[in-house]
Amino acid sequence: MDVTVVGAGPVGLVLAAELALAGAKVQVFERRAEPDAAMKAQSINVPTAEALDRRGLLPAAEQIQRAVLERVGSFAGGRRTTRFTGHFAGMSLDPDLVDWSDPDLATHAAADGARMVPQPQLEALLGEHVARLGVPVRRGVEVTALHDSGDSVLVGTTAGTARTGWLIGCDGGHSAVRRLTGIDFPGTDPELTGYQAVVDIEDPEKLADGWTWSPRGAYRYGPQPGRVVTLEFGAPADRSAPVTLEEVQTSLRRVSGTDVTLTALRATPTRWTDNTRQAARYRSGRVFLAGDAAHVHPPFGGQGLNLGVGDAMNLGWKLGAVIAGWAADGLLDTYDTERRPVGAWVMDWTRAQIGVLRGDAKSAALRAIVADLLNTRDGTTYAVKKIAGVTQRVDLPGGHPLVGLFAPDLWLANGSRLADHGHGGGFLLLDRTPDGAFTRLATGWAGRVSSVTDAPATPTGVLVRPDGVVAWATDATDIAGLKATLHRWAGAPSPSPEHEPVS
Structure with missing residues (x-):
């Protein structure tokens, strides 16, 4: 195999699918014999929903959300709503206070019907x-050893030994x-359960x-019948x-101060802590980390x-791209460069919530101030945008405001x-020039870049990477900028005469 992915959770499955779309031979090892049915994430953010959208999976995700709403609904202040807002440190964000006309939210509304997708249903999808x-997922296979020889990785498992070109650990926090790779995992120790x-x-x-x-802490009852969090x-x-x-009953009694009685578990419960850590590096030679492993x-x-x-x-x-041969190994260094800051921000976002959740008087006073801020239009809109992920940005060169953001x-014009x-992967180029100038240039990258022409409008041109990040955009006819961006991200153009790019 070109790549072996370890872990068949959402991260490992998305990675395997993206590699397969890029033409790589990939397999997945998963130590569990069956999919994990434990209660975990109950929703997804906008970039995740849009990733499903770009691969043609939005209708299936929308169907899951409809089923969730039919079964349990989503309630805010006693009113049924399909607007997903979330909470900060247990303080629910009122959808009626959100400025839904804010450009960061209004330009990412197509995926709103696919946000309430619980993790087990997402894994099934x-x-x-x-x-x-055609990606094989081999369950009941646990990785026990590995050796990176420089040109491949020898992987020892409970099912035997396998050699692979690259190895990616998507195998959770206890990766x-x-x-086995020896990557340090510094961070802060837990103080709650x-x-x-x-x-x-x-x-x-x-x-x-x-x-x-x-x-003693905090608890939540709802929003669906019988759901408790402590x-x-x-x-x-x-x-x-x-x-x-x-x-679960003992914990709920302690934090609620009641003698409430639980009689049965209706779903596989989960236990978690606020252990917060980030891998010292996301890559070591031919081995990468992603998701909770990182x-x-x-x-x-x-x-x-x-x-x-x-x-x-x-x-x-x-x-x-590196496996296909049209990108140099150096492209892989941008993975750590681009994803590490996002990971660090998420860790601080969750740490901040721990700071206002404690039961002491100082934290309670801070919580009251934060609650006042979140009870304003600006405060709620700010928090919802952060939770939704619509403000995430990659630091990329270019003066257009779209560059570095997830494509809106x-x-x-055709509806x-x-x-x-973009269901097949690859780069997407939007060409709104009157004469198709951007499309003619992109023919040199045929097979890597799909051009979509449209009636003249602004932005005139947009180049979206396979991960949904805008690599280049213009409101003019910036041929030179597009050419430089294509060389940077999509490699050298095809040398064949029929694909000779215009200068």
């Missing part, structure tokens, strides 16, 4: 996606790949709806042991899943969107 692409479960409750009237704080400060519990009904933090807002999918989208096309909803034309 992605599993079908990689199966259609065997990271440990959290639980998430869906339970039968004998006396639910004893619990308050929404988030409630106490000196946070307790103190010595973290043993995360390796299975979570029991009694354990960074861990508290799961507030499902940021970990989204951060990992962003890693996968970024690395997938770049490694695929670019509607075309389609630019994203509709």
Whole structure:
């Protein structure tokens, strides 16, 4: 195989799919014999939803959201809403306070119907996606050793030995790949334990709806029937042991100050902490880390899943380009350069929430001030934009305001969107010049760049990388800028005469 991905969670599956679309031979090893059914992230952010959109998976994700709404609904202030906002440190963000006309939100609205996608359903959707692409997922295979020889990686597993061109660890916070590669994992130690479960409750009237704080921590009841979340400060519990009904009940009783009785578990519960760490490097030779293998933090807002999918989208096309031979190895260095700052921001975003969640008087006073700020139009809009991921930016050269951002909803004169034309992967070039000048130039990169012509409008031209990041944009006819950007990201043009680029 060209690439072996370790871990069949959302990150590993997205990475495998992107590599397959780039033409690489890829396989996935997963130590679990069956997909993980534990309760984890309950939603996805805009860049993740748009990644599904670019690969033709938006209708399936929208169907999942409709089913979620039919089953449990989403409620804010007693009113049913399909507007996803989220929370900051348990303080729910009122959708009626959000300025939905803000350009950062209004230009990324096409994926709104695919935000409430729980992690188990997302994994199932992605599993079908990689199966259609012919990617084998080998379950019950655990990595036990590895050796990077410089031109390949020898991988020892519980099912035997395999040689692969490249190895990518998407195997979680306790990553065997990271440990075997010897990559340090510095960060901050945990100070709380959290639980998430869906339970039968004998006396639910004893619990308050929404988030409630106490000196011992905090808990949430809802929004779906029987869902409880607890946070307790103190010595973290043993995360390796299975979570029991009694354990969840004991935690809920402590933080709620009630004698509430739980009678049954209705879904596989999860236990987590605020352990927060980032790998010292995301690459070591022919071995890469992505997702929780590269960074861990508290799961507030499902940021970990989204951060990992962003890693996968970024690395997938770049490694695929190197394997295909049209990009130099140096392109792979931009993976760490571009994704590390986003990971560091997410860690600080979650750390900040720990700071206002504690039960002491000082944290309570800070929480009250933050709550006042979040109860304003500007404050709520700011937080929702951050949680949604629409303000994420890669530091790229270029003066156009779109450069470095995830591509917005670019509607075309024929009623389609630019994203509709990217289901097969590769670069997307929007050409709105009267004479098709950008399209003629891009013929030199045939097979790597798909050109989409449209009626004249602004922006005149936009080049979107396979990961959805705008690499170049112009409101004029910037041939030189497009040519330089294509050379930077899409390699040298084809030497064949029929693909000779214009100067």
